[in-house]
Amino acid sequence: MDSDTDQDLPNQVLPIGTLKEGAVPQDGMQYLSLVVSEATHLPDVVSVDRSIFTTNTESNDELKTKTSIISKSLIQSQVHKFSKLRQYCARMIALYPKNISNNRLKCNADTISSAPQLKDMLGLPQSLLAEYLTFIHGRWSCGKTDLPLAAKWVFSILCVVDKPVPRDYMSIIRSIARDCIAQCTDLVTLLESQPNDHSLVTNHHSEMEYLVLFIIIANYFEQIDLLEELN
Numbered sequence: 001m002d003s004d005t006d007q008d009l010p011n012q013v014l015p016i017g018t019l020k021e022g023a024v025p026q027d028g029m030q031y032l033s034l035v036v037s038e039a040t041h042l043p044d045v046v047s048v049d050r051s052i053f054t055t056n057t058e059s060n061d062e063l064k065t066k067t068s069i070i071s072k073s074l075i076q077s078q079v080h081k082f083s084k085l086r087q088y089c090a091r092m093i094a095l096y097p098k099n100i101s102n103n104r105l106k107c108n109a110d111t112i113s114s115a116p117q118l119k120d121m122l123g124l125p126q127s128l129l130a131e132y133l134t135f136i137h138g139r140w141s142c143g144k145t146d147l148p149l150a151a152k153w154v155f156s157i158l159c160v161v162d163k164p165v166p167r168d169y170m171s172i173i174r175s176i177a178r179d180c181i182a183q184c185t186d187l188v189t190l191l192e193s194q195p196n197d198h199s200l201v202t203n204h205h206s207e208m209e210y211l212v213l214f215i216i217i218a219n220y221f222e223q224i225d226l227l228e229e230l231n
Contacts, residue, residue, distance in 0.1 A: 069191055069230060070215060078215050082159075089159050093122055107131050109139070115149065116156040129161050133172040140179055147183065151209055158216060165221060177217040177226050183210040188230055 025031035093100060100123045105111050107128065112135070124132075136153055139145035154176055161169065181188075187207040218226045 069188060075215055075219055078212050079220050082216050082220055086159055089122060107135050112136060112153050116153050121156045121160050126162055129157055130169050132157055137172055137176050151213055155213055173217055174223055177214050180210040180214040181229060187211055
């Protein structure tokens with residue numbers, strides 16, 4: 001095939017359309033040829049008005065302020081510790097699968113009335129985690145459970161839940177994060193007014209447990225928008 005034929009080939013396969021402006025293509029070939037025709041008039045470099053990507057500066061500034069209430073070092077240390085713990089749990093499951101049998105603990109008040117055990121959590125099927133989270137959150141919301149113990153169960157479940165977390169699981173986890181906020185509002189207020197007082201973490205240990213759980217959900221599980229709900 002000679003060079004002249006090669007040059008003509010694209011137009012023979014998909015000729016540039018000759019439809020009048022406003023005309024409606026009658027078949028697929030006319031439509032495709034119209035696309036080719038329009039493409040020939042587009043510049044090689046396209047500039048975009050970046051103003052369309054601007055965000056609400058006031059909202060961003062507010063979110064940064066909420067983030068600064070909880071010190072960066074506290075967030076980093078808690079997320080790092082939690083990440084290492086998840087790695088340990090995953091390694092245990094990988095190294096000793098025969099020693100970890102599928103756990104069919106019934107999800108009821110008797111089960112969560114005692115502290116969660118590592119061997120039980122490692123063997124808990126992923127399919128049951130949402131059931132546990134829903135049950136715990138329901139009892140938490142209506143005040144029918146020991147809150148510190150419920151927080152331990154949620155923390156343990158988060159250690160073994162697979163990522164990415166399914167949407168239905170995450171919806172429950174976000175609701176639990178809001179419950180945690182309600183339990184540590186006094187501590188958050190103190191951290192906001194006394195950001196350099198490191199003794200607050202030690203002197204408010206009970207509230208700190210809920211704040212740590214909130215930090216893990218908001219930061220490790222990438223639910224940063226929850227920070228907007230800090231009062």
